[in-house]
Amino acid sequence: MSDKIEFSVDTKDLIQNSIQLLFDYLINSSKHEGNNRFKKLIESDRHVISEMPLEFGLPVQIMLSLDYSEFKGELDFTSFKKYLAQLVGLLAMTLENGEELLLREEKNTKRFLVELAAPVDADEQQNILMLGINLQSASVVALELMFFEPSQFIQKP
Numbered sequence: 001m002s003d004k005i006e007f008s009v010d011t012k013d014l015i016q017n018s019i020q021l022l023f024d025y026l027i028n029s030s031k032h033e034g035n036n037r038f039k040k041l042i043e044s045d046r047h048v049i050s051e052m053p054l055e056f057g058l059p060v061q062i063m064l065s066l067d068y069s070e071f072k073g074e075l076d077f078t079s080f081k082k083y084l085a086q087l088v089g090l091l092a093m094t095l096e097n098g099e100e101l102l103l104r105e106e107k108n109t110k111r112f113l114v115e116l117a118a119p120v121d122a123d124e125q126q127n128i129l130m131l132g133i134n135l136q137s138a139s140v141v142a143l144e145l146m147f148f149e150p151s152q153f154i155q156k157p
Contacts, residue, residue: 074142113130
């Protein structure tokens, strides 16, 4: 008998819950709390931000990570919050309007990138924040915020 428990996740529900969690955890928190959470996000590889019980009683940890290796300029909590608010707002509006979100799944994994970019111009430098979700473990959902270099998104004629 296997110790592995398989469960299915509705992608739309997962994304809705993820954006609500990101909003509550980083955007809607007090400035002091948000700053501390941002510092922890910058300093750690990934960390637990919430835990939820599944219907069969096992807890699922919700983890968060930030890859800012392609970020251009200085990243502080105030600017990060602008990017995150833009991303959360675009995702929420897309879902509210009943539009389909495009997902790019890594081959042979349960890890995908939501193909909705949140560009923000700051000091004449544009950066793009995107959301990835990793479901490779039944007991962990990893939310992965990633900055991308904007030239990757320029459409070629």
